[in-house]
Amino acid sequence: IANRAQGFSNRGMTLEEDINAANTYYRDMDKAVIHKKPTPIQVVNVHYPKRSAAVITEGYFKQPSTTDYNGIYRGRHIDFEAKETKNKTRFPLANIHEHQIRHMKSIAKQGAVCFLIIRFSAYEETYYMPAEVLFRYWDAQFNGGKKSIRYETIVKEGYLVPFHYQARVNYLAVIDKLYF
Amino acid sequence: IANRAQGFSNRGMTLEEDINAANTYYRDMDKAVIHKKPTPIQVVNVHYPKRSAAVITEGYFKQPSTTDYNGIYRGRHIDFEAKETKNKTRFPLANIHEHQIRHMKSIAKQGAVCFLIIRFSAYEETYYMPAEVLFRYWDAQFNGGKKSIRYETIVKEGYLVPFHYQARVNYLAVIDKLYF
Numbered sequence: 001i002a003n004r005a006q007g008f009s010n011r012g013m014t015l016e017e018d019i020n021a022a023n024t025y026y027r028d029m030d031k032a033v034i035h036k037k038p039t040p041i042q043v044v045n046v047h048y049p050k051r052s053a054a055v056i057t058e059g060y061f062k063q064p065s066t067t068d069y070n071g072i073y074r075g076r077h078i079d080f081e082a083k084e085t086k087n088k089t090r091f092p093l094a095n096i097h098e099h100q101i102r103h104m105k106s107i108a109k110q111g112a113v114c115f116l117i118i119r120f121s122a123y124e125e126t127y128y129m130p131a132e133v134l135f136r137y138w139d140a141q142f143n144g145g146k147k148s149i150r151y152e153t154i155v156k157e158g159y160l161v162p163f164h165y166q167a168r169v170n171y172l173a174v175i176d177k178l179y180f
Numbered sequence: 181i182a183n184r185a186q187g188f189s190n191r192g193m194t195l196e197e198d199i200n201a202a203n204t205y206y207r208d209m210d211k212a213v214i215h216k217k218p219t220p221i222q223v224v225n226v227h228y229p230k231r232s233a234a235v236i237t238e239g240y241f242k243q244p245s246t247t248d249y250n251g252i253y254r255g256r257h258i259d260f261e262a263k264e265t266k267n268k269t270r271f272p273l274a275n276i277h278e279h280q281i282r283h284m285k286s287i288a289k290q291g292a293v294c295f296l297i298i299r300f301s302a303y304e305e306t307y308y309m310p311a312e313v314l315f316r317y318w319d320a321q322f323n324g325g326k327k328s329i330r331y332e333t334i335v336k337e338g339y340l341v342p343f344h345y346q347a348r349v350n351y352l353a354v355i356d357k358l359y360f
């Protein structure tokens with residue numbers, strides 16, 4: 001029933017839009033301070049017109065070396081990556097970059113609350129997957145394991161993120177259950 | 181003597197270069213994971229040439245709504261802003277934006293280790309100023325207080341950041357003293 005409700009209320013919003021809405025709501029309520037990191041851009045040429053703002057006339061998107069979101073909640077450092085897939089049966093690990101995994105392993109070692117948010121858009125279901133679970137499947141792919149994680153595995157080893165009218169992917173509810 | 185040593189070894193590096201070097205060293209040593217946030221850029225036009233990378237042909241620098249650096253150290257969320265001044269007698273509060281103070285107050289409430297790094301380039305001295313001290317002077321300016329913080333005050337209420345050959349502004353040493 002929760003999934004149905006989520007699917008119905010949330011039609012057409014991207015995962016990023018939903019997470020940004022949740023973060024804005026969390027900040028407005030003084031619940032948590034979590035931001036999307038800006039996309040790193042290599043600025044090559046800037047034009048400085050008189051009397052108006054500098055214009056970047058040549059720039060390139062750089063590969064992010066970390067994850068999409070970080071911040072703080074109840075004293076804990078929060079850091080996560082979000083991925084949406086149209087795949088109905090599995091989440092391909094190729095969606096994650098190796099340097100992102102390296103980053104997640106480093107911050108997990110420092111004591112961060114680290115996770116992956118995966119949305120199966122076909123089902124309009126969003127899952128919270130603890131970094132440790134992700135690391136297990138990630139590492140296994142280099143030892144004869146699969147290059148993807150099955151949907152059923154994610155349902156079993158992850159946590160369905162509840163829909164909330166304002167915090168549209170209410171991932172802090174999962175963190176509350178797991179950490180507090 | 182510490183200041184002299186710092187001045188000598190560090191000539192010509194900007195504060196940002198020094199902090200980036202420190203962060204790289206901390207990450208390489210597995211001591212902490214702290215990054216500079218990318219500069220937020222509003223992308224207006226992108227050209228997609230065949231067979232090569234997308235080129236941003238029109239973009240604008242946006243005002244950052246948070247601070248420059250954040251990350252995690254020994255389980256604590258770290259968040260700070262860095263400012264360099266040529267002024268020899270005081271640090272003008274106009275160097276900080278109001279929304280940055282708002283951000284710092286929100287994360288301080290969540291339990292972050294939050295501070296300002298101020299470099300007086302004339303003296304080649306770098307100070308760690310706890311956010312609470314900054315907030316006190318910031319708020320006071322709206323109640324008849326000064327629009328700047330005197331150099332002597334920063335020396336007294338802040339902490340000289342020691343020079344370290346690889347972590348050129350070794351601010352974790354100050355955090356160790358204050359928090360651990």
Ligand SMILES: [Mg+2]
Nearest residue numbers: 068081082083
């Ligand atoms: Mg992403």
Ligand SMILES: [Mg+2]
Nearest residue numbers: 248261262263
């Ligand atoms: Mg700055």
